[in-house]
Amino acid sequence: MEKWPHMKLHHPKIPSNDRDGTKATTTPTTPTHNVSNTLPSIQAFKCLNGRGALAHGRPITRHFLWTDVEQRRPEFDSVQDVFDSIAKGTRELRSVDQIKEEILTQGPVVSTSFRLTDPYLQQIKNLEAAGNIANGTPDAEMEADSNQALCGGFVKDRVDQEHELLIVGWGITSFGEVWKVLPLWEANTEDIHDNNDTTQHLIPPLTLIGIGQFGIDRLCLAPKISLDHLSWQLGPYFDSDFSDAPKWRDWKEMDLPLTPREFQNLATCFEKGLIHAANSNLCFVIRDQTRLAHSASYRLKEFRWEESTLEWITTVVSVTETNDI
Numbered sequence: 001m002e003k004w005p006h007m008k009l010h011h012p013k014i015p016s017n018d019r020d021g022t023k024a025t026t027t028p029t030t031p032t033h034n035v036s037n038t039l040p041s042i043q044a045f046k047c048l049n050g051r052g053a054l055a056h057g058r059p060i061t062r063h064f065l066w067t068d069v070e071q072r073r074p075e076f077d078s079v080q081d082v083f084d085s086i087a088k089g090t091r092e093l094r095s096v097d098q099i100k101e102e103i104l105t106q107g108p109v110v111s112t113s114f115r116l117t118d119p120y121l122q123q124i125k126n127l128e129a130a131g132n133i134a135n136g137t138p139d140a141e142m143e144a145d146s147n148q149a150l151c152g153g154f155v156k157d158r159v160d161q162e163h164e165l166l167i168v169g170w171g172i173t174s175f176g177e178v179w180k181v182l183p184l185w186e187a188n189t190e191d192i193h194d195n196n197d198t199t200q201h202l203i204p205p206l207t208l209i210g211i212g213q214f215g216i217d218r219l220c221l222a223p224k225i226s227l228d229h230l231s232w233q234l235g236p237y238f239d240s241d242f243s244d245a246p247k248w249r250d251w252k253e254m255d256l257p258l259t260p261r262e263f264q265n266l267a268t269c270f271e272k273g274l275i276h277a278a279n280s281n282l283c284f285v286i287r288d289q290t291r292l293a294h295s296a297s298y299r300l301k302e303f304r305w306e307e308s309t310l311e312w313i314t315t316v317v318s319v320t321e322t323n324d325i
């Protein structure tokens with residue numbers, strides 16, 4: 001993750017079944033859910049979000065959210081289901097060298113072979129309890145934590161079963177080589193469906209698991225393609241061909257020569273029309289139609305009709321997004 005500082009992996013957030021420190025009841029506003037059943041799609045969507053940021057080359061503002069996890073069950077019962085549907089296929093990685101190469105060149109991968117053992121989970125529980133005592137955590141909070149579906153970033157119901165993990169890197173410790181794993185956590189927030197939720201600071205430290213331990217690297221899965229075909233910014237969108245100008249997103253200002261039809265398409269980005277958009281500094285997203293992941297935010301500065309070429313010369317100015325996630 002150090003290599004890609006814009007790869008923020010906090011979505012999809014898992015809604016807590018115990019948001020107020022008491023056992024939740026099943027109501028329309030606080031539905032209970034089984035984290036164990038949704039674990040494969042949660043990890044797969046986190047992987048896709050991370051790789052989407054790499055394809056976009058910047059922090060993304062459009063994520064796969066908890067909504068996608070909820071609405072696409074039981075269609076997506078496995079990591080492979082998600083990758084096959086969204087990334088046009090799944091690649092299997094069955095050696096440490098393959099996994100390292102994939103992470104280094106393409107991004108995070110999902111281990112589907114890690115087996116969560118009771119002794120390991122108990123060790124995590126003991127470490128958490130010791131940390132809570134050292135930090136002076138009230139007994140009521142510790143009791144509430146014990147009722148959560150997760151412990152130390154793992155789903156407690158997956159003991160003695162395969163437990164999907166998101167591997168984001170590797171390193172060397174005094175005990176040997178380790179995989180760096182993003183732990184899971186439950187979100188005490190109503191913003192689990194909100195792309196603009198920026199509570200990035202809630203992400204816990206990475207978990208270190210020894211290479212070869214618990215079968216973690218026996219089988220990892222990765223998306224088949226790079227996700228350039230998806231949009232990773234929120235619209236509205238205007239598409240144009242920038243295949244001959246790969247650095248176009250670095251331009252602070254540019255003139256777009258648009259045909260009348262293209263100019264009409266641009267107008268559909270703004271409910272109150274182009275003149276209002278220019279006067280109000282409204283933002284829109286320009287995408288490379290050959291690689292939708294390559295996009296950037298702009299505002300309309302001015303436009304004029306060029307009689308000699310029968311085109312609208314449209315001047316746009318780059319906008320730095322302040323809500324990048």
